[in-house]
Amino acid sequence: MSDDLFSPRPLSPTRDHLAGLNEEQHLAVTTTEGPLLILAGAGTGKTRVLTTRFAHILLHHLAWPEQILAVTFTNKAAREMRERVSHLLGKPVEGLWLGTFHSLCARMLRQHAPRVGLERNFTILDADDQIRLLKQIMAANSIDLKRWPPAQLMHHIQLWKDRALLPEQITSAHDIDFANGKARSLYETYQTRLKELNACDFGDLMLHMVTIFRTHPEVLKQYQRRFRYILVDEYQDTNTIQYLWLRLLAKHGDQPANIACVGDDDQSIYSWRGADVTNILRFEQDFPGATIVRLEKNYRSTPRILGAASGVIAHNESRLGKTLHSGLDGKTGEHIDVINAPDSDEEARIVAVKIRELHDTGHNFGDMAILMRAGFLTRAFEETLMRSGIPYQVVGGLRFYERAEIRDGTAYMRALAHPSDDLAFERIINVPKRGVGQVALTRLREHARERGLSLQRTLEERLTHKEIKGKAATTLSDFMACFSRARKTLAKEGHVVATQQLLEETGYLDMWRQDQRTVEAAGRLDNLGELLRAIGDFPDLEAFLEHIALVMDADSVQNDTQRVSLMTLHAAKGLEFRTVFLPGWEEGIFPSQRSMDEGGLASLEEERRLAYVGLTRARERAIISHADSRRIYANWQDSIPSRFIDELPDEHVSLHRPKQRERSSFGRNFWQRSDTQEASLPRSPSLSRPRPKASRAPIAIGATVKHKRFGIGVVLNSDSEHLTINFEDAGQKTLMAGFVEVLS
DNA sequence: ACGGCCGCCATTTTT
DNA sequence: TGGCGGCCGT
Numbered sequence: 001m002s003d004d005l006f007s008p009r010p011l012s013p014t015r016d017h018l019a020g021l022n023e024e025q026h027l028a029v030t031t032t033e034g035p036l037l038i039l040a041g042a043g044t045g046k047t048r049v050l051t052t053r054f055a056h057i058l059l060h061h062l063a064w065p066e067q068i069l070a071v072t073f074t075n076k077a078a079r080e081m082r083e084r085v086s087h088l089l090g091k092p093v094e095g096l097w098l099g100t101f102h103s104l105c106a107r108m109l110r111q112h113a114p115r116v117g118l119e120r121n122f123t124i125l126d127a128d129d130q131i132r133l134l135k136q137i138m139a140a141n142s143i144d145l146k147r148w149p150p151a152q153l154m155h156h157i158q159l160w161k162d163r164a165l166l167p168e169q170i171t172s173a174h175d176i177d178f179a180n181g182k183a184r185s186l187y188e189t190y191q192t193r194l195k196e197l198n199a200c201d202f203g204d205l206m207l208h209m210v211t212i213f214r215t216h217p218e219v220l221k222q223y224q225r226r227f228r229y230i231l232v233d234e235y236q237d238t239n240t241i242q243y244l245w246l247r248l249l250a251k252h253g254d255q256p257a258n259i260a261c262v263g264d265d266d267q268s269i270y271s272w273r274g275a276d277v278t279n280i281l282r283f284e285q286d287f288p289g290a291t292i293v294r295l296e297k298n299y300r301s302t303p304r305i306l307g308a309a310s311g312v313i314a315h316n317e318s319r320l321g322k323t324l325h326s327g328l329d330g331k332t333g334e335h336i337d338v339i340n341a342p343d344s345d346e347e348a349r350i351v352a353v354k355i356r357e358l359h360d361t362g363h364n365f366g367d368m369a370i371l372m373r374a375g376f377l378t379r380a381f382e383e384t385l386m387r388s389g390i391p392y393q394v395v396g397g398l399r400f401y402e403r404a405e406i407r408d409g410t411a412y413m414r415a416l417a418h419p420s421d422d423l424a425f426e427r428i429i430n431v432p433k434r435g436v437g438q439v440a441l442t443r444l445r446e447h448a449r450e451r452g453l454s455l456q457r458t459l460e461e462r463l464t465h466k467e468i469k470g471k472a473a474t475t476l477s478d479f480m481a482c483f484s485r486a487r488k489t490l491a492k493e494g495h496v497v498a499t500q501q502l503l504e505e506t507g508y509l510d511m512w513r514q515d516q517r518t519v520e521a522a523g524r525l526d527n528l529g530e531l532l533r534a535i536g537d538f539p540d541l542e543a544f545l546e547h548i549a550l551v552m553d554a555d556s557v558q559n560d561t562q563r564v565s566l567m568t569l570h571a572a573k574g575l576e577f578r579t580v581f582l583p584g585w586e587e588g589i590f591p592s593q594r595s596m597d598e599g600g601l602a603s604l605e606e607e608r609r610l611a612y613v614g615l616t617r618a619r620e621r622a623i624i625s626h627a628d629s630r631r632i633y634a635n636w637q638d639s640i641p642s643r644f645i646d647e648l649p650d651e652h653v654s655l656h657r658p659k660q661r662e663r664s665s666f667g668r669n670f671w672q673r674s675d676t677q678e679a680s681l682p683r684s685p686s687l688s689r690p691r692p693k694a695s696r697a698p699i700a701i702g703a704t705v706k707h708k709r710f711g712i713g714v715v716l717n718s719d720s721e722h723l724t725i726n727f728e729d730a731g732q733k734t735l736m737a738g739f740v741e742v743l744s
Numbered sequence: 745a746c747g748g749c750c751g752c753c754a755t756t757t758t759t
Numbered sequence: 760t761g762g763c764g765g766c767c768g769t
Contacts, residue, residue: 074758102759146765202759237758273757374755379760396757430745437745550759570756594755610756633754633760 017052017088028293029053032062035287036260041324042616043300046262050233051081053260055088063228066095070231075100075551077233101242103550105205112219116208121542123199123414124549128407129423130154130201137189148179157187161203162274164210164241167191197422206241213248224252235263239274247286256289265320266313269570269610281320298324300576300619302333304652309615311649316605335654337623338645344630348384350658351581354623355390355564358579365391366561367578371569371614373590378566385564393560395567401548405524409531410548412502416486417541420454432511434475482506495541500532569610572617580618585626585642611644
């Protein structure tokens with residue numbers, strides 16, 4: 001440890017930042033030598049420790065930035081860490097090896113690509129390309145695509161890659177029942193085709209690097225020497241190949257590596273994606289002599305929330321064991337509300353009412369989040385929130401680059417920058433429609449195959465030799481001419497102008513401009529505008545394409561204080577809110593039946609960790625709810641409360657059941673508060689029964705009403721549930737009857 | 745080649 | 760309930 005710490009250093013940033021740390025955090029930051037495992041519970045200042053440790057190493061000149069390897073799971077986490085370290089140091093840090101596993105591997109692989117049969121400018125395929133390629137291969141092998149879905153095989157290939165298994169290493173032990181035992185050979189063909197296309201998929205980024213490390217010790221040695229300090233975030237979520245990659249880099253020579261891994265076994269929720277909790281559980285064996293620091297002081301949530309979360313997670317058996325203590329002074333906080341709604345519609349309505357109430361008492365909408373087990377559950381909430389005029393955002397969902405127009409746009413760029421990128425070319429050859437269908441495309445592919453050329457080259461040759469006739473000949477000649485012009489522009493005026501010109505001349509932009517049918521067309525043009533703007537942030541197309549392939553969250557406009565966030569529990573990891581709503585705590589939904597069917601007890605424990613993650617997102621208040629009857633797609637299904645509700649310690653919980661359809665007034669007394677004992681009794685499933693119909697007197701047409709957000713309006717139409725109202729300011733809206741006050 | 749219609753199917757998804 | 764893929768008719 002460095003003596004610098006104690007030498008006189010007026011206003012040293014190090015001093016300042018070490019000063020705010022608690023004892024364990026301090027230890028985690030200053031134990032720079034040797035292996036270190038930081039078990040960081042939720043809300044214990046993990047990010048702060050990581051960034052301070054980073055800054056500590058740099059400030060004490062223990063290493064240069066380029067000698068530090070810092071790995072995160074998300075681009076967002078990497079970005080945040082970079083910003084915070086720069087902030088601590090008071091200047092931007094250059095040269096760091098900081099990024100996601102995949103982006104770091106991509107960076108390495110650009111250097112060593114020839115060793116695995118790729119050129120340096122290889123393309124990184126997106127999920128869509130992967131499936132399309134695999135589909136082609138399967139079709140060529142006369143496999144019934146309906147009986148054997150390509151997506152399923154893709155999934156298995158990914159799992160193999162996650163376990164560092166090359167095609168030749170697939171033995172009967174890993175093999176799967178697919179297409180009469182052809183899975184392994186299809187995997188092999190897929191890998192071969194990737195190399196022919198000078199492309200690799202996401203899994204390959206890691207697989208190739210591990211392969212290179214294993215087959216070229218001198219390359220590995222170079223990196224081992226370079227990285228004096230290694231930091232790993234979210235270690236509980238590493239899969240086998242990431243673990244191997246880390247171990248290859250960290251374990252060498254006699255002296256123990258300076259590897260620091262941060263994680264929380266209780267927040268491991270990605271095992272279904274290949275993450276292996278045992279990586280964190282066996283850290284001490286892997287790195288003998290490791291220091292273990294437990295961060296257990298939580299600075300986020302009230303003691304009650306911590307008590308509830310701890311109570312639930314205590315039911316798990318395979319844990320390293322941690323107990324969160326509150327690091328906040330003051331009150332124990334509010335009880336966890338557990339609300340029993342008669343049905344899922346009512347559940348959504350109750351949540352909406354509660355959101356209004358909290359908003360009226362000083363919450364921003366952005367202080368609240370609704371977190372649920374699965375994406376499809378958001379729908380009911382979206383509908384209700386929309387009708388109640390509560391602003392919301394759905395976090396997750398379709399990411400920017402996953403949208404059709406963005407993928408088309410990048411495919412155009414790929415085809416421009418990499419004439420041999422057949423997959424990109426295939427995607428756009430008939431977008432907009434140029435009369436090239438499946439038949440023409442297959443023929444073109446065959447010709448390309450025979451001549452060993454790319455699709456673009458083949459098409460050009462066939463056009464010049466007049467092997468393509470009729471209307472297609474003209475359209476395609478025009479199309480290819482666009483590319484040659486764009487290439488000239490690329491050389492003369494740069495990639496921004498060239499791309500714009502290409503999308504313009506090929507008619508791609510016009511295609512959306514002319515699309516009057518769909519409401520989304522305008523939004524798509526906006527997105528394309530954003531895409532074109534973003535290209536300018538990069539020196540060339542290569543850099544931009546690399547970015548778009550690896551950094552998927554181009555639209556991370558988070559931190560919206562004006563909207564309630566709706567998201568899955570998975571998406572909520574790492575976030576926090578003043579109030580968290582946790583709906584759908586019902587057997588079969590949460591814990592998910594499907595998950596438990598697949599993975600048994602281990603899955604149940606993972607579901608429980610999800611519950612733990614959900615609860616610990618809350619700073620002040622957690623509101624759990626469950627419905628007796630839930631609408632799933634078209635039909636209604638009775639449900640019983642989740643076992644996790646029973647696992648909540650009684651002393652932290654307050655149970656509620658809403659009064660029978662009291663709609664005339666809402667607000668303060670909406671819930672009938674009941675004693676814990678009393679309310680916990682009748683929690684059995686109700687028998688099938690007809691849908692409860694609202695029995696409230698409908699508000700008369702023509703009545704004047706007042707809405708919190710939209711103001712005064714006149715009722716144009718009404719049924720038992722909804723009102724159509726013409727508001728003086730806001731115009732015509734249809735909303736839930738419960739949200740208006742009748743004035744006359 | 746393409747558009748319309750029918751029927752199937754719906755977890756979680758950092759990269 | 761709604762989105763998507765495949766089949767069929769033009």
